[in-house]
Amino acid sequence: MLIHGKSFVLRPWKRGDEASLAENANNPKIAGNLTETFPHPYLMKDAREFVMSSNPKNLGSENFAIVVEGRAVGSIGIKKLSDPHNGTFEIGYWLGESYWGRGIVSQAVKLVTAYAFRRYKPVRLQAGVSSWNLASARVLKKAGFKREAVLKRYILSRGKRGDEWIFVKFPNGK
Numbered sequence: 501m502l503i504h505g506k507s508f509v510l511r512p513w514k515r516g517d518e519a520s521l522a523e524n525a526n527n528p529k530i531a532g533n534l535t536e537t538f539p540h541p542y543l544m545k546d547a548r549e550f551v552m553s554s555n556p557k558n559l560g561s562e563n564f565a566i567v568v569e570g571r572a573v574g575s576i577g578i579k580k581l582s583d584p585h586n587g588t589f590e591i592g593y594w595l596g597e598s599y600w601g602r603g604i605v606s607q608a609v610k611l612v613t614a615y616a617f618r619r620y621k622p623v624r625l626q627a628g629v630s631s632w633n634l635a636s637a638r639v640l641k642k643a644g645f646k647r648e649a650v651l652k653r654y655i656l657s658r659g660k661r662g663d664e665w666i667f668v669k670f671p672n673g674k
């Protein structure tokens with residue numbers, strides 16, 4: 501699956517992406533906004549493992565490399581939640597810091613959201629955001645997500661405690 505943005509392409513991760521992945525992912529400002537399953541420091545072995553496991557066979561989980569000027573410099577993915585949350589999908593993303601502020605992820609979230617609704621017909625598509633992550637909240641709002649819930653003191657991310665905001669988008673746009 502290939503999705504074209506204005507200044508980037510979204511495509512499945514593949515062998516050869518590892519060096520650029522490790523270089524861009526190895527950043528505490530990225531790791532500090534993701535769950536602790538995202539390694540820090542991010543080493544070549546982590547990049548190899550991610551590339552090998554990023555295209556699982558089970559339908560409903562897909563990770564796209566965000567490719568800018570031919571290099572895989574970020575990731576955006578959707579994941580199907582399991583029972584009893586059938587019908588709910590989650591969206592997650594990060595981008596190498598050198599590429600921030602160019603509107604890339606705002607556009608990527610819109611494109612992947614449209615793709616996810618077309619392809620998987622989820623009942624709801626959601627994202628969990630740390631309350632300090634205003635850039636990510638802005639990206640979701642611009643893609644039509646609404647803040648549905650605040651889970652107080654729900655996050656302990658690398659020693660930092662905070663609220664989690666749940667953003668959601670429904671297929672009818674409401």
Ligand SMILES: CC(C)(COP(=O)(O)OP(=O)(O)OC[C@H]1O[C@@H](n2cnc3c(N)ncnc32)[C@H](O)[C@@H]1OP(=O)(O)O)[C@@H](O)C(=O)NCCC(=O)NCCS
Binds near residue numbers: 534604
């Ligand atoms: C969050 C992230 C994905 C944004 O990617 P990006 O391509 O730089 O985002 P965009 O340029 O498309 O848009 C960012 C928006 O947030 C705004 N923004 C940036 N920093 C902000 C801040 N501190 N406060 C409020 N708004 C902010 C920008 O102005 C822009 O909004 P605008 O278009 O209305 O001006 C990127 O910063 C990142 O990878 N962060 C670390 C990982 C992460 O947080 N992932 C998401 C976990 S939920």
